[in-house]
Amino acid sequence: MIFLSEWIKACTLEQVKEGQLFGFTHDNTKILLANLKGKILATDLICTHADADLSTGFLSDEGVRCPLHLSVFNLENGKPQNLPAETSLKVYNVKIDDNEIYVEI
Numbered sequence: 401m402i403f404l405s406e407w408i409k410a411c412t413l414e415q416v417k418e419g420q421l422f423g424f425t426h427d428n429t430k431i432l433l434a435n436l437k438g439k440i441l442a443t444d445l446i447c448t449h450a451d452a453d454l455s456t457g458f459l460s461d462e463g464v465r466c467p468l469h470l471s472v473f474n475l476e477n478g479k480p481q482n483l484p485a486e487t488s489l490k491v492y493n494v495k496i497d498d499n500e501i502y503v504e505i
């Protein structure tokens with residue numbers, strides 16, 4: 401089976417400043433962008449535990465903390481660091497070109 405991916409334009413670099421979270425939807429894919437110490441990372445936007453928008457959560461060195469039940473997800477591998485979430489977020493490749501952020505979905 402062949403999986404085809406595509407690079408989509410998410411937003412400009414200025415829209416995700418250091419320490420900030422940014423959520424957007426492309427077709428039916430909801431994606432979270434985070435600027436962790438200058439590095440842009442992309443994961444699923446919706447928490448794997450329940451229907452919480454992680455862009456309204458809290459970003460720290462450990463990752464993004466869900467605003468609803470406070471699980472923290474590592475943004476490099478998507479893994480939850482504490483209960484109640486047990487399922488990893490999907491992580492996406494990111495590239496930056498000419499001040500625009502692109503995500504491979």
Ligand code: FES
Nearest residue numbers: 447449450466469
């Ligand atoms: S909805 Fe995120 S930890 Fe429960």
